[in-house]
Amino acid sequence: MRIDAVVLLLVVLLLVGCDQSAPEQKGFAGMGDQALAFTPVVPGRVFSFPADHGAHAGFRIEWWYVTANLKDQQGNQFGVQWTLFRSALKPVAEQAGWANQTIWLGHAAVTSAGVHHAAERYARGGIGQAGVRVALFEAWIDDWRFASEAPDPLSDLQLSARDKDFAYQLHLTSSRPLVLQGDNGFSRKSAEGQASYYYSQPFFQASGTLQIDGQSYTVSGPAWLDREWSSQPLSANQTGWDWLSLHLDSGEKVMLFRTRQKDGVPYLTGTWIAADGQTQTLRSEQITLTPQDTATVAGRSMPVKWSISIPDKHFDIQLNALNPNAWMNLRIPYWEGPVRITGSHPGQGYLEMTGY
Template sequence: GFELTFFRRGVSPEDIKTLPSKWSLHHIYLAHFAVTDITGKRFHFSEKLSREGLGKAGAEEERLRVWIDKWSAEAEPDPAGVHTLVAHDETHALTLRLEPDKPPVAHGAAGVSQKGKDVSQASHYYSFTRLSTTGSLTIDGEQFEVSGTSWMDHEFGSSELGADQVGWDWFSIQLEDNTELMLYRMRLKDGSTDLASSGTAVSADGRPHHLEVTDFQIESMGTWTSSESKATYPAKWRLKFPSLDLVLDVVPLVADQELRTSRSTMVSYWEGAVAVTGTKQGQAVKGQGYVELTGYTERLKL
């Protein structure tokens, strides 16, 4: 499995006035690149941070293109256009071509993904939930030609957590019957689930169905403790969707897929590849996915 994530943080216009130069901080860009070697049970990640000045990092407005140095993600202007990803460090690299198999899906009611009780706790969020992927992947200096299936997210908004929220659990799942699921559970300080949590079920023909928090259940069935951050994360889940007659067990393919980002976002979080098995309308089903867990070392600060 792999992930390549770019973040942009805007800087207050008032702060920019004090730095009138080509190096002015209009935007700060950050990126995380990770590879999970499922066979070797190894996880590798690296990170970047750069200001926008002098072309070291940036993003285009007319189409999807974002970059930091030689790491980049871009897509053709056509909504069904090909995506291209490039990233590398001293030992690992990827160059991938991703072609959407389905149209993009907007999450949330009326295209707004609510993350809390306040109006400001929301984002615009869409996904390409299934992309046919080909290219090359380098692991510990050895290059492999690869093919598979990817998932692409693009989210933008306030990124504001409520005072009583500590983080989130996010699931992206691709089942072998050509359907997909996205879930996010916003966690409160007392360990309960924020009622703003929700999800999306995507049918085989690409139609999305919004899921309210009452439409699914997430049960943690195990834990894993990081020897580095000392955080304890859930490490196995049972997901239940009564209205879909669907029950799924989700298990990490490698226990340690923790990113400790001391040189960029300054947080530790778990995000990694998972295997999925279960039953759907009485029939066995299986698939693959990714899970992201934040706020387990301390309350997430955005």
């Protein structure tokens, strides 16, 4: 959930050599723009794996998104993010060479209590610089890789990225089933009907090495994969979102998001994931999600401390950013970083905030 349409459009125009003028942006990142020629997201999709780990022609946007909450042997905490976005210019199948109508975008970041580094990559589809393949699963852009040689591709993967200030090489494993978010993978994003297809693997365990500013760390901890694709995931009235993935010490997992609106109350929903992988969709009336404290980050007031209550689950917690300055200072800016959880269900997780 993360694209600034104006910037992305400029990059797209540059890459395709087009001189069209930019349309008026609607909602955050242009995700509220109508996409009538693209395939709509409707209830009742039957997911098929491993095919759905790959790209989905006909849909306008999708992403492969990994976060990890890590510790070294001394207990120091870190966060890692790896994301690959696919953005289609036209609702057609992938074509070879410069006839390809797909733009790829990669984001990678590392965060500690005192440091946050982020990097980005752009690529044109069709020339081998970026893409996703299902057989011997691999998602890549330049030398950033999320790849597996296992028959079940999401059981054993390697994750890597590097930039001038950081690098990481992680091994991700899980024997747990995937989680379909929302209504069997149909994830509503607004009361008007905008939605995405959305599944997760929240049960990854990660281990490997992390380098920050020339210092190397051996790290391990839980990781979370999100997969979403859509053609219009927001309404024109929605300005951005706050998204949370939580790893609780009890073994349970929680996904929450709210999409903020220009007018009216935010749209709020989530998923409670039991330690055995069973899920329960959380409705807005079951959740209280309240910003508690803010920090000035990149000239913006960002809520970096939250309280969350889910009375049906006897869940009453506080979230604090590990590093309040986890600003993704890229061409497409947003806040993304690890959080610490205290209260009834201690743990750790990740917070993303866009549109501020």
